Amino acid sequence: MKLQGKIAIVTGAGKGIGREAALAIAAEGATVAAVARTRSDLDETVRLIEDNGGLAVALSHDLTVGSEVEALAAEVMEKYGRIDILVNNAGGYPSEIYKNIEHQAIKLWEWSEDQWDQIIKTNLRIPFLCMNKILPVMIQQRSGKIVSVSSRMGRIASQMGAYAVAKGGIITMTKTAAIQAQEYGIQVNAVSPGIVDTPGQRVYNHSVGQDGISMGSAADVARAILYLLCDAPPVMNGQSIDLFTTV
Secondary structure, three states: OOOOOOEEEEEOOOOHHHHHHHHHHHHOOOEEEEEEOOHHHHHHHHHHHHHOOOEEEEEEOOOOOHHHHHHHHHHHHHHHOOOOEEEEOOOOOOHHHHOOOOOOOOOHHHOOHHHHHHHHHHHHHHHHHHHHHHHHHHHHHOOEEEEEEOOHHHOOOOOOHHHHHHHHHHHHHHHHHHHHHHHHOEEEEEEEOOOEEOHHHHHHHHHOOOOOOOOEEHHHHHHHHHHHHHOOOOOOOOOEEEOOOOO
16 A cells, blocks of 8 residues: 555545545555544545545544644644645535526626635635645655645636636645745645536536536546655656546
8 A cells, every 4th residue: 555654634525525535545555634624524534434444533623714724733743743645625616606696607896805705715725724734744754745626727717716716826836835845855736627526516516507517526536636645756746637628
């Protein structure tokens, strides 16, 4: 197993891509700290990992709050003494923003400030805070790997407003972190999937009348994350793997 003995934090691990990533990483031998706000979802992720013979712990935190992320890092360090892997997956597109629209994206001039701030906080502030609090641990160790989940919406022309801006910000932050942390033996990359079949995406599709749209697999995204953690050469740093480009 390629990640035997490693300690991994996976955010947004209660469902979707995060759960699949947690399962894949645990199957390679790592101990997974599964993080999200909803404890019941995390408990199910941990149960699935343990049923497959893996090791995991559920840690419930609000990752939009800096002190909560700091507490997460301290909790993992106290329990395991190191952090080898961070998968920055937590994010999303809250249903209250799109529930009143029909078949079209919100135009830039139609966003309220509160809506914009909510999307940026959920999708860009969280990975920033996780890097901000966990990179110092990896720097002290002089080792570590970070994979962030961006989106094709942040890589191409898109009408997804704040969501696309936030996901594009993840790509730039990935490159910045890779440049700044490479001297400490830390590798930072990202994956940028297209539309992925997750519970949240299905709710969105239904809300905007796109139930029949073709979607990629969360398990395939997890495989790409696993490649970056296990098989990507050290010189592959600050990069993003595009997935489901035809979707």
